[in-house]
Amino acid sequence: MHRLECLMLACQLREEIAFNSNESRIPCLLLLEALTTMRCCEDFSSERLELLGDSVLKYTVSCHVFLTHPDKHEGKLSSLRQRAVCNANLYMLGIKRGLHEYIRDSPFEPRRWVAPGQLSVHPAPCLHGIDELEVPLDGRYQTFDENLILGKSCDMGHRWLVSKNIADCVEAVIGAYYVSGGLVAALHVMKWLGIEAELAPGYVDKFADVASDRSCTQKSDHIISLESKLGYDFTTKGLLLEAITHATEEKVGAEFCYERLEFLGDAVLDVLITWYLYQNHTDVDPGELTDLRSASVNNENFAQVAVRRNLFEHLQHSSSLLSEQITDYVKLITDDENAKTLQGRQCPKALGDLVESIAGAVLIDSKLRVEEVWRVFLPLLSPIVTPDNLELPPFRELIELCDCLGYFVKDHCVNHNDFVLAELRLQLPDILLIGEGIGRTRKAAKGEAAFHLLKNLEDRGISYDRFVAKRKKRELHDVIMVSSEMKFGKSNIPETVPQKKQKVTEGVPVISPVNEQKGGPRTSLYDLCKSLQWPMPSFKTITQQYRSLLEFGEGENKKKGFNSFMSKISLCIPDFGILEAMGEQRADKKSSQDSAALSLLRELEKHGKLVIACS
Incomplete structure (x- = not known):
């Protein structure tokens, strides 16, 4: 029923656009794809159609400005095109046509779905401070707060949408019409949106x-x-x-x-x-x-x-x-x-x-x-690139490889006459690698520097094909199933770094008080590693299943469950060694990793590697 409801909305939008052709009629399922974001967790999304629509829009607008401005040079034509295809303009055009009302931007919640005319037994009261169904285009209802819950509607039907999602939806709808009806259909929907792209x-x-x-x-x-x-x-x-x-x-x-x-x-x-x-x-x-x-x-x-x-x-x-x-x-x-x-x-x-x-x-x-x-x-x-022979740009390949391995890359660029000099620094557990490049743009200079770093890594047996492909295939953690009678004891793995408290020396970073809410300890640790160019820590999580219900935490953080999770964290510190810590039992995997990260931060403070500021 939910899918049928969504298809009916897509059909309603198709009727509004009103493209009539004897040769083609856009399928509602294709239009529904154009209205569905990745946040919906469906088997399809608008991203492929958005990519195509972006190219179709760029082509038609380019033709229009080229033909209607015969005396303008290439730079002016690019400026005119950019003004027409930029996200800000597409957002405003989408809003004027009410396209935002059709966008699907949250996963389906079966328990909150009700047939028209019925009330949900799981209410979501409106907290937006507006009693009307229609939300005016007012600065009061726009925000840059990144902590908002996006896409989820309250009982009044209000929801927060990212402005870029609306611009992306415009491109996806154009792409959908191009797939179904070719350039004629795409031009029709662009005219409906108010985009000047007539090809006379x-x-x-x-x-x-x-x-x-x-x-x-x-x-x-x-x-x-x-x-x-x-x-x-x-x-x-x-x-x-x-x-x-x-x-x-x-x-x-x-x-x-x-x-x-x-x-x-x-x-x-x-x-x-x-x-x-x-x-x-x-x-x-x-x-x-x-x-x-x-x-x-x-x-x-x-x-x-x-x-x-x-x-x-x-x-x-x-x-x-x-x-x-x-x-x-x-x-x-x-x-x-x-x-x-x-x-x-x-x-x-x-x-x-x-x-x-x-x-x-x-x-x-x-x-x-x-x-x-x-x-x-x-x-x-020909031959046009395929997934089998695709080569990423050097800098992109380096970043993806380092993300896979848990390393951070620091870049530094300076202008020198008409050129840009780039330096990329990559800290491995045992050595600091530096790549240098020169080019007429930052992108070119960083690309050359990344190329040299990749070559250096390959000489050390570290390559994109070897590590990234393996990362996608292997499990990220080991799950060990044990009986309810088994209990966790202290880790019998010896610490690589001796437990000796060191004095705080000059240059030791001071971090803000650790937010102990979910995700807070991991964020603090990741930010520290990035700033110091330490390799990312690794977690190993062990799961236990119980027949009786367990309780974890206290007060508002109290949780219940039949599974318990405990994580061990390892951090390799260049020129120092490996530091390990064990977290406490928690009701879910992420919380257990937070506990381990918090323990490691305290161990780092004991060893004089950081200072945690008092709240």
């Missing part, structure tokens, strides 16, 4: 007419050769000439360059590749789908396409520096022995831009037929 054919003809006036005689050899490589004959040759003309040519008399077409091509390749991945990898989770998209739609990947397909030979520019950079990069990418070093190197941006601008030229020449662009570019882009 007349504007395309005007742009092509301007390009047709350009003389291509001097570059005819390049045009013919490039058309052969693309497998596409341009109706308007001037479009292809513009697509291969670098901005440096304007300094020697050229009246145009590829930057506007690059802006358009980036958007069309984004939506085409995202749609391809969405269709061909239905079994991957949204996070992995995002990684596949990021690995496929980026300047580095397009630059490699330009080299592999020999498109770089046709780039028209007047820069000796760019020429040297392209020559070095081509040599690097064509040398099989250097293939592994590509992650640590920056490509000339002009090569990736060239591929995008050619895609934009094909799109305009074909009268916005995206299927024709895909016919041309699928062979050029």
